[in-house]
Amino acid sequence: AQSVAQPEDQVNVAEGNPLTVKCTYSVSGNPYLFWYVQYPNRGLQFLLKYITGDNLVKGSYGFEAEFNKSQTSFHLKKPSALVSDSALYFCAVRDMNNNAGNMLTFGGGTRLMVKP
Amino acid sequence: GAGVSQSPSNKVTEKGKDVELRCDPISGHTALYWYRQSLGQGLEFLIYFQGNSAPDKSGLPSDRFSAERTGGSVSTLTIQRTQQEDSAVYLCASSLDRAGTFGSGTRLTVV
Numbered sequence: 001a002q003s004v005a006q007p008e009d010q011v012n013v014a015e016g017n018p019l020t021v022k023c024t025y026s027v028s029g030n031p032y033l034f035w036y037v038q039y040p041n042r043g044l045q046f047l048l049k050y051i052t053g054d055n056l057v058k059g060s061y062g063f064e065a066e067f068n069k070s071q072t073s074f075h076l077k078k079p080s081a082l083v084s085d086s087a088l089y090f091c092a093v094r095d096m097n098n099n100a101g102n103m104l105t106f107g108g109g110t111r112l113m114v115k116p
Numbered sequence: 117g118a119g120v121s122q123s124p125s126n127k128v129t130e131k132g133k134d135v136e137l138r139c140d141p142i143s144g145h146t147a148l149y150w151y152r153q154s155l156g157q158g159l160e161f162l163i164y165f166q167g168n169s170a171p172d173k174s175g176l177p178s179d180r181f182s183a184e185r186t187g188g189s190v191s192t193l194t195i196q197r198t199q200q201e202d203s204a205v206y207l208c209a210s211s212l213d214r215a216g217t218f219g220s221g222t223r224l225t226v227v
Contacts, residue, residue: 034215036218043120043122043207043218043219043221044207044209044218045218046216046217049215090158090159092159105161106159107158108158109159
């Protein structure tokens with residue numbers, strides 16, 4: 001079984017400060033890891049993914065995430081937050097070795113609030 | 117179109133009625149997923165289609181829920197005898213590789 005945990009329901013940060021949204025995962029094999037963002041009244045948008053290779057992954061809108069295998073984490077980061085980054089962020093995992101199941105398992109989501 | 121299209125965007129129905137939700141995936145995407153997002157909840161996997169293989173229905177919450185994908189393209193999620201707890205945003209995603217592209221969802225309200 002695969003699972004994802006986003007321990008923070010909400011993260012508050014001031015504009016211009018760095019932000020981190022936490023994600024930890026559990027899979028039986030090797031993970032594919034994803035971050036999605038959901039703006040109000042919009043569908044989910046893909047931000048970035050880790051498949052293999054460099055542990056630091058860069059994605060859309062200046063976001064990046066670091067894969068840490070020993071800590072089974074994939075935290076989302078941005079050096080300088082913008083008010084427009086305020087949204088709901090979802091971390092997701094898929095077991096690379098699970099050929100029969102291709103579904104993504106999502107975390108519960110973290111609401112990011114960036115204050116001016 | 118360029119993205120995943122879902123219709124209707126909003127649906128209000130009376131308890132006990134049947135509803136059909138439609139998803140038009142991106143052309144050429146072989147995989148199609150349905151998820152449900154309830155108020156204050158995360159995303160709940162419902163069903164997954166991959167090509168001509170038998171769908172993975174392991175996430176469907178009850179036998180009132182069913183889905184079809186005709187011709188490997190358009191998919192319909194049907195909920196029979198709707199209940200108030202079915203109220204949620206139903207999201208469809210399609211993919212060709214490992215990351216999915218999501219539609220804007222259908223907001224279902226059962227009154």
